Amino acid sequence: MDFLNAIVAFANFVLVPGTAYGAQLALGALGVTLIYGILRFSNFAHGDTMAIGTMFVILITWGFQSVGISFGPLPTALLALPFGIVLTGLVLVGTDKVVYQFYRQRKVKPVVLVMVSLGVMFIMNGLTRFIIGPDDQRFADGERFIISARNFKVMTGLDEGLAIKTTQGITVVTAVIVVAILFWFLNKTRTGKSMRAYSDNEDLALLSGINPERVVLYTWLIVAALATVAGTLYGLDKSFKPFTYFQLLLPIFAAAIVGGLGNPLGAIAGGFVIAFSEVTVTYAFKKVATYVMPEALAPDGLLQLMSTDYKFAVSFSILIIVLLFKPTGLLKGQSV
Amino acid sequence: MTRRDALLFVFVGFLIIGTGFTQSWNSALLILNMGLISAIMALGVNLQWGLAGLFNVGVMGFVALGGLATVITAMPANAEEWSVGGVRVLAGLLLGAGTVIAAIMVHQKLPAGRPRTLTMLATLIGGFFLFRFVFDGGVEAVEAVNPAATGYLGGLGLPILVAWPVGGLLAAGAAWIIGKTALGLRSDYLAIATLGIAEIIIAVMKNEDWLSRGVKNVVGLPRPTGVPYEIDLQEDAGFVETAAGLGLDPATASTLYVKLVYAALFAIVLIILLFLAQKALSSPWGRMMRAIRDNEVAAEAMGKDVTARHLQVFILGSAICGIAGAMMTTLDGQLTPTGYQPLRYTFLIWVMVIVGGSGNNFGSVLGGFLIWFLWVQVEPMGLALMQLITAGMSDGFWLKQHLIDSAAHMRLLTMGVVLLLVLRFSPRGLIPER
Numbered sequence: 180m181d182f183l184n185a186i187v188a189f190a191n192f193v194l195v196p197g198t199a200y201g202a203q204l205a206l207g208a209l210g211v212t213l214i215y216g217i218l219r220f221s222n223f224a225h226g227d228t229m230a231i232g233t234m235f236v237i238l239i240t241w242g243f244q245s246v247g248i249s250f251g252p253l254p255t256a257l258l259a260l261p262f263g264i265v266l267t268g269l270v271l272v273g274t275d276k277v278v279y280q281f282y283r284q285r286k287v288k289p290v291v292l293v294m295v296s297l298g299v300m301f302i303m304n305g306l307t308r309f310i311i312g313p314d315d316q317r318f319a320d321g322e323r324f325i326i327s328a329r330n331f332k333v334m335t336g337l338d339e340g341l342a343i344k345t346t347q348g349i350t351v352v353t354a355v356i357v358v359a360i361l362f363w364f365l366n367k368t369r370t371g372k373s374m375r376a377y378s379d380n381e382d383l384a385l386l387s388g389i390n391p392e393r394v395v396l397y398t399w400l401i402v403a404a405l406a407t408v409a410g411t412l413y414g415l416d417k418s419f420k421p422f423t424y425f426q427l428l429l430p431i432f433a434a435a436i437v438g439g440l441g442n443p444l445g446a447i448a449g450g451f452v453i454a455f456s457e458v459t460v461t462y463a464f465k466k467v468a469t470y471v472m473p474e475a476l477a478p479d480g481l482l483q484l485m486s487t488d489y490k491f492a493v494s495f496s497i498l499i500i501v502l503l504f505k506p507t508g509l510l511k512g513q514s515v
Numbered sequence: 516m517t518r519r520d521a522l523l524f525v526f527v528g529f530l531i532i533g534t535g536f537t538q539s540w541n542s543a544l545l546i547l548n549m550g551l552i553s554a555i556m557a558l559g560v561n562l563q564w565g566l567a568g569l570f571n572v573g574v575m576g577f578v579a580l581g582g583l584a585t586v587i588t589a590m591p592a593n594a595e596e597w598s599v600g601g602v603r604v605l606a607g608l609l610l611g612a613g614t615v616i617a618a619i620m621v622h623q624k625l626p627a628g629r630p631r632t633l634t635m636l637a638t639l640i641g642g643f644f645l646f647r648f649v650f651d652g653g654v655e656a657v658e659a660v661n662p663a664a665t666g667y668l669g670g671l672g673l674p675i676l677v678a679w680p681v682g683g684l685l686a687a688g689a690a691w692i693i694g695k696t697a698l699g700l701r702s703d704y705l706a707i708a709t710l711g712i713a714e715i716i717i718a719v720m721k722n723e724d725w726l727s728r729g730v731k732n733v734v735g736l737p738r739p740t741g742v743p744y745e746i747d748l749q750e751d752a753g754f755v756e757t758a759a760g761l762g763l764d765p766a767t768a769s770t771l772y773v774k775l776v777y778a779a780l781f782a783i784v785l786i787i788l789l790f791l792a793q794k795a796l797s798s799p800w801g802r803m804m805r806a807i808r809d810n811e812v813a814a815e816a817m818g819k820d821v822t823a824r825h826l827q828v829f830i831l832g833s834a835i836c837g838i839a840g841a842m843m844t845t846l847d848g849q850l851t852p853t854g855y856q857p858l859r860y861t862f863l864i865w866v867m868v869i870v871g872g873s874g875n876n877f878g879s880v881l882g883g884f885l886i887w888f889l890w891v892q893v894e895p896m897g898l899a900l901m902q903l904i905t906a907g908m909s910d911g912f913w914l915k916q917h918l919i920d921s922a923a924h925m926r927l928l929t930m931g932v933v934l935l936l937v938l939r940f941s942p943r944g945l946i947p948e949r
């Protein structure tokens with residue numbers, strides 16, 4: 180029984196939150212990796228793209244809530260999501276036309292594009308703060324839990340509860356759907372195939388008559404969808420604050436690099452590697468240990484490897500280790 | 516420097532002097548002092564970007580290390596904390612460093628294969644628990660001593676001017692670690708690695724109370740020799756008399772005087788660094804760096820060790836940022852880890868370098884002053900603009916209140932627009948590279 184309790188405690192505090200966080204990071208990293216593969220630069224504005232997309236969703240959600248539209252037990256934000264994606268797509272395509280296109284046509288060095296993306300990041304960050312403010316916003320509504328800790332205890336008779344928040348369930352389900360659609364699109368449709376061809380070999384793709392501007396357009400639209408979904412899920416699960424989204428840049432890039440930049444499957448794997456390492460290393464294992472170990476050996480410390488304030492250090496260390504031993508990432512990425 | 520460059524400097528000088536006439540001399544001198552420090556940071560970044568094409572997104576971290584240096588060199592040592600746990604903390608840190616070195620040695624000495632990986636992992640995990648065991652006890656003891664006032668180990672009690680080079684050294688050390696791992700790989704990797712180290716340095720400074728009191732801040736840093744305290748000046752009869760002769764009341768005169776002394780100190784550092792940077796730029800070393808930047812493959816074919824040269828210039832540039840960081844904390848008189856924001860300390864410096872003209876040291880200095888001036892002045896200008904836009908709206912209208920409240924965020928927007936416009940229409944900056 181104690182052993183079961185230990186497993187439940189572990190699942191409650193590590194497995195469930197880690198899975199949800201991993202799915203959010205994976206979606207974010209997919210966006211970064213797509214831009215890297217097709218437009219060939221590291222987009223520093225990605226965190227703030229997520230923020231701006233989430234902001235649209237929040238504003239529309241508030242609009243829906245004020246006229247009394249709701250999604251039953253599910254958060255209203257899911258209804259607002261498609262509209263948010265469209266708006267973010269418009270913003271990104273507009274940014275591309277006004278800003279990036281010029282540099283792409285000149286074929287500048289990637290690092291210049293990175294610098295340009297910094298400027299875009301400034302503007303997006305400023306716009307987000309300008310419109311919605313720099314503070315925390317909560318916009319989750321509907322049922323709070325799929326299973327609450329209390330119900331779980333009653334159901335199983337265990338001492339430990341396992342709580343699964345609705346947002347965590349939605350995160351995982353949405354992520355699976357989005358990823359399935361993305362891979363279907365990349366592997367089965369004509370446009371998706373031309374995107375992969377363009378990413379593999381630009382010159383050859385141009386020779387075969389692929390229209391680069393069309394590929395770029397679709398890339399931005401897909402990235403808008405991925406970023407908005409990732410941002411909204413993160414915001415539902417935790418809360419929305421523009422600065423937190425900027426800080427997400429580090430774990431997202433770590434995930435994309437760990438998996439291999441430019442490789443979509445790698446981005447997903449990387450997202451979960453980073454998320455689980457972060458949650459495991461910063462979780463205090465005292466509770467789990469007290470169940471598993473005999474009473475005499477019960478630990479008096481928290482058994483926490485690192486304080487939660489150092490969660491960035493975890494993604495950073497993993498990043499450094501991968502850079503040292505396998506610079507192209509776990510699954511082979513591009514090495515341009 | 517051409518005539519046009521000199522005119523640009525004169526123009527920025529007028530902007531600052533104009534602030535003195537229209538607003539107050541106190542704010543003009545504040546802008547001048549921070550402008551001098553920003554110019555030094557921009558010089559450091561320009562060395563990395565302009566001369567070598569290295570993309571450092573962790574300026575904030577190196578600046579913060581400089582700030583940390585002021586505490587550990589200039590604050591007096593806290594005897595009680597040292598006696599209860601100082602040795603244990605140091606022993607813990609040494610153990611931690613020893614573990615990493617041992618793991619590296621295992622990696623280098625043993626032949627590749629599973630035994631090596633396992634030994635290395637065992638060393639790291641065992642070392643980590645040993646480190647935590649020794650270190651945590653020490654930290655707990657140190658932080659328990661008088662937490663409201665001290666609760667940290669303190670520093671060496673040296674003059675604070677010593678902290679400036681020490682700040683450079685600390686930053687150089689961090690830069691070495693990052694450079695060793697990320698240089699030689701693709702350029703984006705360095706950017707992401709520096710972004711990460713900056714966040715971690717700030718996290719350490721916020722959480723390690725034994726080191727610099729974390730978010731409780733260290734206040735009352737000593738001033739450099741030669742910089743008097745305002746209160747002493749106000750009690751000095753000779754000073755009060757001179758001030759009265761200039762038509763100033765003693766309180767204003769003393770703050771202005773202190774700021775002027777700081778400005779002189781900072782200007783000396785800036786001139787020395789600018790001189791060195793100019794020498795470096797025109798030396799054979801500088802030509803080599805530019806050759807590497809412009810064509811790495813060709814430079815490598817000529818027998819230049821590209822990675823080693825990159826590491827060298829990356830460390831130098833970061834050290835300059837560290838010096839500037841120590842100077843800034845000295846000026847503030849206190850270390851506030853929560854004050855370090857990436858947008859302010861990393862990206863603003865980048866805007867300075869790009870707008871001033873990457874690759875040109877004078878350009879960076881000019882950019883430092885100009886962008887700092889804008890950064891300070893955009894907020895009141897934004898507020899005025901918003902009041903103008905909303906003037907026609909009735910009071911209590913939600914949009915009016917929202918627009919006026921959001922004026923503070925105009926800064927980010929303006930800086931982003933400035934950066935993009937310069938990159939697009941004048942990518943070589945105000946004073947281009949020659």
